Amino acid sequence: MTRSSGWPGAVGVAARGWGWRYATRRAWAVRGVDLDVAPGERVLLLGSSGSGKSTLLAGLAGLLDPGEGADDGTGEEEGSLHLDGVPARVARRRAVAGGAARTGLLLQDPLAQTVLARCGDDVAFGLENHAVPTVEIWPRVEAAMRGVAFPYPTAHPTDQLSGGERQRLALAGVIALRPGLLLLDEPSAMLDEPGTRMLREQVAAVLAATGATCVLVEHRLAGWIDLVDRVVVLDRTGGIAADGPPVTVFAAHGAALAAGGVWVPGHEPWRGAGPPRTPPATAPPGDGEMLLQARGLTATRRARARAGLPPVVAGIDVTVAAGRALCVLGDNGTGKSTLALTLAGLERPVAGEVVAGPRLAAGLRSPSPHRWRPRELVSRIGTVFQDPEHQIVATTVAAEIAVGPRRAGVPAADVEARVEELLGRMRLEHVARANPFTLSGGEQRRLSVAAVLAARPRVLVLDEPTFGQDARTWDALVALLRELIAAGHGVVAVTHDAPLAGVLGDAVLRLGSEHPDRGREEPRVGAA
Amino acid sequence: MTGALDRGVDAAAYAARANPVAKLAVGLSIAVAMVLSLDPVTAGTALLLEVVALPWCGLSPVALARRSWVALVAALAAGVGTALFGSGDPQAAAAVTARILAVTLPGVVLLATTDPTDLADALAQVLRLPHRFVLAALAATRLLGVLSDEWAVLGLARRARGLGGGGPLGRLRDHLGRILALLVVAVRRATVLATAMEARGFGAATRRTWARPSRLHPSDAVVAGYGLLVAVAATAAGVAAGTWHLVLT
Numbered sequence: 001m002t003r004s005s006g007w008p009g010a011v012g013v014a015a016r017g018w019g020w021r022y023a024t025r026r027a028w029a030v031r032g033v034d035l036d037v038a039p040g041e042r043v044l045l046l047g048s049s050g051s052g053k054s055t056l057l058a059g060l061a062g063l064l065d066p067g068e069g070a071d072d073g074t075g076e077e078e079g080s081l082h083l084d085g086v087p088a089r090v091a092r093r094r095a096v097a098g099g100a101a102r103t104g105l106l107l108q109d110p111l112a113q114t115v116l117a118r119c120g121d122d123v124a125f126g127l128e129n130h131a132v133p134t135v136e137i138w139p140r141v142e143a144a145m146r147g148v149a150f151p152y153p154t155a156h157p158t159d160q161l162s163g164g165e166r167q168r169l170a171l172a173g174v175i176a177l178r179p180g181l182l183l184l185d186e187p188s189a190m191l192d193e194p195g196t197r198m199l200r201e202q203v204a205a206v207l208a209a210t211g212a213t214c215v216l217v218e219h220r221l222a223g224w225i226d227l228v229d230r231v232v233v234l235d236r237t238g239g240i241a242a243d244g245p246p247v248t249v250f251a252a253h254g255a256a257l258a259a260g261g262v263w264v265p266g267h268e269p270w271r272g273a274g275p276p277r278t279p280p281a282t283a284p285p286g287d288g289e290m291l292l293q294a295r296g297l298t299a300t301r302r303a304r305a306r307a308g309l310p311p312v313v314a315g316i317d318v319t320v321a322a323g324r325a326l327c328v329l330g331d332n333g334t335g336k337s338t339l340a341l342t343l344a345g346l347e348r349p350v351a352g353e354v355v356a357g358p359r360l361a362a363g364l365r366s367p368s369p370h371r372w373r374p375r376e377l378v379s380r381i382g383t384v385f386q387d388p389e390h391q392i393v394a395t396t397v398a399a400e401i402a403v404g405p406r407r408a409g410v411p412a413a414d415v416e417a418r419v420e421e422l423l424g425r426m427r428l429e430h431v432a433r434a435n436p437f438t439l440s441g442g443e444q445r446r447l448s449v450a451a452v453l454a455a456r457p458r459v460l461v462l463d464e465p466t467f468g469q470d471a472r473t474w475d476a477l478v479a480l481l482r483e484l485i486a487a488g489h490g491v492v493a494v495t496h497d498a499p500l501a502g503v504l505g506d507a508v509l510r511l512g513s514e515h516p517d518r519g520r521e522e523p524r525v526g527a528a
Numbered sequence: 529m530t531g532a533l534d535r536g537v538d539a540a541a542y543a544a545r546a547n548p549v550a551k552l553a554v555g556l557s558i559a560v561a562m563v564l565s566l567d568p569v570t571a572g573t574a575l576l577l578e579v580v581a582l583p584w585c586g587l588s589p590v591a592l593a594r595r596s597w598v599a600l601v602a603a604l605a606a607g608v609g610t611a612l613f614g615s616g617d618p619q620a621a622a623a624v625t626a627r628i629l630a631v632t633l634p635g636v637v638l639l640a641t642t643d644p645t646d647l648a649d650a651l652a653q654v655l656r657l658p659h660r661f662v663l664a665a666l667a668a669t670r671l672l673g674v675l676s677d678e679w680a681v682l683g684l685a686r687r688a689r690g691l692g693g694g695g696p697l698g699r700l701r702d703h704l705g706r707i708l709a710l711l712v713v714a715v716r717r718a719t720v721l722a723t724a725m726e727a728r729g730f731g732a733a734t735r736r737t738w739a740r741p742s743r744l745h746p747s748d749a750v751v752a753g754y755g756l757l758v759a760v761a762a763t764a765a766g767v768a769a770g771t772w773h774l775v776l777t
Binding site for chain 1: 643644645666667670671673674676677678680681682684685686687688689690691692693694705709712713716717720721723724725726727728729730731732733735736737738739740741
């Protein structure tokens with residue numbers, strides 16, 4: 001019995017014609033998977049969205065249970081999925097009873113993975129569930145936290161962690177269980193570049209130290225690619241589309257994968273986007289006209305102000321002009337989103353002011369956007385939130401697009417015409433009657449932009465528009481934004497996506513990272 | 529290990545340090561005594577004995593005022609209401625006010641000095657409540673903080689979409705929509721959290737160990753005993769003064 005001192009060893013995977021259908025869905029989430037992963041192998045799992053990558057990981061983690069009867073479990077299974085010769089589900093149960101996990105799963109959303117209020121308790125949670133003796137728990141918690149270079153003590157409150165720190169804490173919780181198979185489901189999709197880099201380094205260190213098997217799902221491959229020795233591509237229609245060493249798979253399928261939205265190194269969409277900011281042949285209408293201006297602006301989020309924390313951005317002077325893009329860059333916690341929300345008239349300035357240009361404010365009582373009524377705001381400044389789900393207000397895609405223009409008082413016939421046009425333009429016709437919450441990430445992003453554009457605002461403010469998006473959506477967004485700029489709109493894009501700023505930006509405002517209170521970070525929408 | 533508590537709370541104070549179950553017992557004993565009779569002497573004695581014990585509870589006057597002003601306002605309003613519209617008897621009014629305060633004060637102290645994690649540990653280990661429910665509820669309380677941030681963002685997002693404003697009816701409709709949106713977000717987050725918990729072995733076995741053992745100490749008996757003393761002394765005082773009447777009969 002070495003389970004309390006040593007690592008139990010890497011796990012091998014064998015899938016035979018495996019498939020899973022969720023009880024709530026008609027279509028199979030994944031089907032016909034034949035896959036062998038040797039102990040210690042590191043596999044990158046690719047596939048377009050909807051090809052069942054996350055379902056396969058959940059299956060490997062032993063979390064999918066068809067149950068006994070028809071209504072018993074959470075879905076229907078076919079074929080087999082074995083870990084070291086034992087069904088994954090059984091392996092999980094035995095592992096919990098035996099005190100050492102076989103698999104460890106790290107998910108995408110940092111905020112939703114923290115279980116407890118104190119960092120140490122959160123790491124200990126899995127050990128408690130595996131009935132590890134109390135005397136062994138704290139040494140293993142501390143070792144796991146050291147293993148991911150976690151910068152805080154065990155008593156540190158989890159609600160003060162940034163997204164990147166949360167992911168590392170979740171990773172510590174996973175490795176404390178010494179799993180022989182590490183399952184990573186887009187672990188860096190919601191992290192900024194420094195957070196991603198740190199996480200990648202920690203994962204590499206853990207794999208090197210333990211020799212565990214690893215199955216990784218990621219869209220943005222840069223950096224992760226060096227960690228894996230094999231790439232497996234799931235086919236959307238079932239089965240495996242490609243399988244082999246990264247170099248071979250990318251040489252043979254790179255272009256096809258990129259066209260399917262995967263961020264394949266060497267096939268990034270900006271390579272086709274032409275030179276950054278080609279000057280338009282004709283000047284955009286109203287070129288350079290001042291639309292919005294911040295003067296000596298100090299801004300904070302209401303929640304932050306209530307908590308007695310200092311403002312995140314101070315002393316900002318910036319102008320949004322027609323036919324120009326302003327890119328606001330900076331890492332998480334530097335106040336990019338706060339600045340954007342204040343420019344967009346959603347948050348009230350703490351000091352200084354935001355004023356609209358005479359044309360934008362025409363017919364209104366006040367030049368300050370935060371004083372405008374919602375229906376006045378919607379046709380003048382459009383805001384695209386980082387998480388599209390936050391701005392969904394209707395039950396169908398078509399109705400969602402109609403909300404803005406209707407609120408702005410556009411006649412019904414015109415509203416319909418705008419909806420039709422945007423459905424086509426944003427490739428959303430096939431889901432026009434669907435509930436917005438059921439759309440894929442890329443579709444939701446396109447919908448959120450369409451819904452804002454429908455009210456024809458002169459100024460467009462976008463908060464991390466490319467966050468977590470696949471390469472195809474990225475490309476489509478960039479094309480659209482360039483078109484809007486050429487048509488005389490003013491665009492503000494808050495982003496830590498440097499290539500986006502590269503292809504858009506006339507003006508770049510870089511917010512510093514040396515903020516006194518960097519730890520605190522708001523939900524993924526509004527990274528302070 | 530009391531990172532979740534506010535400033536103004538001294539977690540090392542005698543009663544604050546007690547096992548949450550002991551603090552619960554105090555509240556329960558006093559509540560039973562207060563339910564049995566509604567009279568100014570019983571309620572007043574209980575309140576007096578509680579106030580006497582406050583210095584050992586670790587709450588600064590400011591922290592206490594901040595947490596109990598709602599109860600204070602409610603107690604006074606109920607007292608004034610009784611005096612004006614009820615029996616008109618000032619004694620009954622005093623009884624109502626003192627009773628509300630006597631019942632809420634132990635609750636205020638419990639909530640202010642107890643970390644939710646410690647409470648859950650005590651409920652599951654000392655009282656042996658089913659740990660699955662206790663831990664699921666604990667995880668949900670943490671999610672509440674996340675949801676309050678989401679609520680603020682949803683408000684901004686709706687304004688950006690042109691919703692809100694325009695009359696009380698419009699505002700009500702907008703609020704309902706915002707609540708609905710929050711529910712959707714909450715279910716999403718809860719689903720991911722449940723997956724993350726299960727992936728770390730939660731709910732797979734009936735046996736589990738505890739990283740933070742929650743045990744009863746002699747000092748917990750002192751705290752719980754004081755609660756019982758308050759209940760008994762208050763009742764005795766009421767009986768002695770002849771004001772004590774069993775409400776249930």
